[in-house]
Amino acid sequence: MATDPILMSAKPSLFTRNRETLLRTLIPICVVVGLILLWQVIITVNGIPQYILPGPLAVANSLYNDWGTLWPALWVTTQITLQALALALIGGVGIAIFLVQSKWIETAFYPITVILQVTPIVAIAPLILIYAPTTQVALLICAFLVAFFPILSNMVQGLKSVDHNLLNLFDLYGASRWQTLLYLKLPSSLPYFMTGLRIGGGLALIAAVVAEFAAGSAGAGSGLAFRLLESQYRLNIPRLFAALILLSVLGVVIFMITSFIAWAFLHRWHESSLKREN
């Protein structure tokens, strides 16, 4: 009885495990480096001008030289995205808890959240720009509205998917509403929350960029999206590419952070974070 079945299973030797990790890292890197080389070769061989398609060298050059302009813009976009995501997390979880309190509350308020979600953000951005005190706040509201819904709908689903027998058990032991929420409903909906977080993280960035397109065209703002448009007007295509690369790096970093948070919370117990062994 004293031996743990998990510990008893033979582990692969350190060498094979390290080799697999190494290959997992090396292969994607090689593919990306290969594609960049191919890109440079095509540009050089065909003599494509920079204002149509800049080579990777020109883009790297622009990234380095224009860092003074790009870095503050990246920072602005990052701030808006993270603030919007944080607000969406608080709002989404809070409203989800409010909605599942009773069937009538959900019937009354859920349609409103759906309307907010299905209305295209670009369409309401000009309106928000009018009402919001500053462009920053307007961008924040736009990004929040988009990121908020997947978190809300996942949380509602999670809070409703609690094991009925566990609910019975909590009733039997005379648990209060607050205890049931804290010890049962919230932990039980953690996997759903994590799905919402990952989708919401990606959407917050997209919304921040889209909203800035709308705001930027009105002549204000200094995020990456505005720099992107500006580079296009000035036919500074290498800088446009540089801004684009920064945006995708930001997206990847957000994805990695949210994935890591999900893994850190779920890997001990949830099926989605377990390795399948047969």
Next chain:
Amino acid sequence: MITSQAPLMPAPGDMRKRPLVVMRNVSKMFSSGTLALSDMSLSVEGGEFVSLLGPSGCGKSTALRIIAGLGDVSSGTIDWPSSRINSKGLPEGDISFVFQEPTLMPWQTVFGNVHLPLKLRGFSKAAAGDEIMKTLATVGLQDFADAYPRELSGGMKMRVSIARALVTKPKLLLMDEPFAALDEITRQKLNDDVLRLWRETGITVIFVTHSVFESAYLSNRIVVMKARPGRVHADFPLVTSMSRDAHYRTSEEYRQACEKVSNMLLEAIGGEEH
């Protein structure tokens, strides 16, 4: 009061005192219009091991849930003559329930799962730690306190569920076909464990099952139920001269007990459908 020198196998007769729980003419109608229980009366004394046996749909699980306070009765009453009653009409802290599935929280360790009933009463991990480890030891899981439910076998998960039910030291343990999903070997072992815990703690058990052999092995009183609508068909004691162990399983006495229970069950089913 249970004397300090309680006999190994308390027969239903030797503990004449106020019953622990009394169901009087209880009926239960589901919202679908199905009559799940019709005019059921049952009185359980402290220290009894009662099996509710019957075909599926006879309302035995419904009866158990009603005793636990999960769901209201349509008519009739439930009394707890020897317990203090809370505002919901339930004896506070006196009942525990073991479901058919282990019903563990997958995000909590074994320790955390057993801690739950005490946590809901405001005992911290530190305050409840000794009690939890003691209870885990009684089901043989003291070395698995830090394991998560997914790392355990079906039988071990069930043991955790039993430990969680026992950690509050309840007077009455309600078990709803707890071992129905387990293999025969695990099931026998857990049957023996439950019997041992019953003897050691003097707890009262109401055990729902559809297995003649399980009920004849475990209980000292059997209530056979009939379906459509659910009601009591027969209610009789099952006193044996032997202690119930591996030896009893192959004895003539056990065979006779099984035969008696089996005939009662056949009557209950037969009277209904032919």
